[in-house]
Amino acid sequence: MKPDLSLLDDVVSARVLGAMRVASRALTELGIRHVVVGGLAVGANGHPRATKDVDFLVGDEAFEKHPGDFVTMRPGVPIQVDGVMIDLLSVSEGEGHLAAALAATPGSPIDAPRLIYLKLKSPRQKDRVDVIELVKAGIEIETCRDYLSANAPDMLVAFADAVAKAASEEDG
Numbered sequence: 001m002k003p004d005l006s007l008l009d010d011v012v013s014a015r016v017l018g019a020m021r022v023a024s025r026a027l028t029e030l031g032i033r034h035v036v037v038g039g040l041a042v043g044a045n046g047h048p049r050a051t052k053d054v055d056f057l058v059g060d061e062a063f064e065k066h067p068g069d070f071v072t073m074r075p076g077v078p079i080q081v082d083g084v085m086i087d088l089l090s091v092s093e094g095e096g097h098l099a100a101a102l103a104a105t106p107g108s109p110i111d112a113p114r115l116i117y118l119k120l121k122s123p124r125q126k127d128r129v130d131v132i133e134l135v136k137a138g139i140e141i142e143t144c145r146d147y148l149s150a151n152a153p154d155m156l157v158a159f160a161d162a163v164a165k166a167a168s169e170e171d172g
Helices: 014-029 038-044 096-103 112-121 125-137 141-151 153-171
Strands: 034-037 054-058 063-066 070-073 084-090
Touching (some): 014 034, 034 038, 038 054, 038 112, 096 112, 096 141, 112 125, 112 141, 112 153, 141 153
Parallel strands (some): 054 084
Antiparallel strands (some): 034 054, 063 070
């Protein structure tokens, strides 16, 4: 299933969706590669749910590096639109597989395998629940498993646990 932002229309507030579009336009005008992640991407990948912020995975060009390992955002990078927080995530060293998502159309939602990776990387319980709900919504489990196997084999057990939990909830 290809991610589809239109799945969010009746679930996420118009203010948040508007903030996403405005922020994406600003990032595009600045030449910053970006894709939608977080709750909006969860919805676009099949489990629409309410969210109050906008999360983007962005390229290194969103930041300015200064002497002494000091990093700031480039001027003009949005951090809030109409009272909606805009959160920017960067690719960490060794995550070339994740950086490849930035080749997508700016402002498009990240694909399910990379979204699953981001959710499993997070320590928050809410993100584990998102993985379970995405499995229940019908993401391609084998594609996600293959992606994790190639890029983050240490996450395979957590993913298998989420798949099993989803199956038990479907049966119960």
